[in-house]
Amino acid sequence: MRPAGEVRLALIQAAAEIVRELGQPNRGATLAEMTARAQVGQQCARNLVPKIKQAGQLRVVHERRVAGRNRPVYEYAPAEQGASVHQGWADLGSALSAWAR
Numbered sequence: 001m002r003p004a005g006e007v008r009l010a011l012i013q014a015a016a017e018i019v020r021e022l023g024q025p026n027r028g029a030t031l032a033e034m035t036a037r038a039q040v041g042q043q044c045a046r047n048l049v050p051k052i053k054q055a056g057q058l059r060v061v062h063e064r065r066v067a068g069r070n071r072p073v074y075e076y077a078p079a080e081q082g083a084s085v086h087q088g089w090a091d092l093g094s095a096l097s098a099w100a101r
Contacts, residue, residue, distance in 0.1 A: 010038035011045060012057055012078055019077045028061040028075030049076065 004012075014037035018029035029037070035045040052058045059079045063072040 007038075007040050007044060007048060008052060008057075010040055011035075011049065011052065014038040015058060015076050016078045026062055028077040030064065030066070030073045030075055032073075034076065 011034050014034045015029045018033055018037060019027070022028075031045060031049055032042075034049070035042050038045070049058065053060065053076070056079050058076045060074045061077045062075040064075055065072050
């Protein structure tokens, strides 16, 4: 598996910093806040954050109404690292060991 790119790591780190500053478990960072903190392009972050969420590295914790938008925006927080980091590898390993017997 390829290592995570620097934009992905910057967005995850920005989300973690913002959540740590907020200090509330049910609050997170919006896409615009993560983009500003990570200093990455808005379009790049807009394309990458759903992929990070699908990979299980970010999770949606809340929706918030912001000025200038008709729809609420998602608030993201880093996912817990222990549960899903190598979950697929464990399944693959057990399948291969069962096949080799």
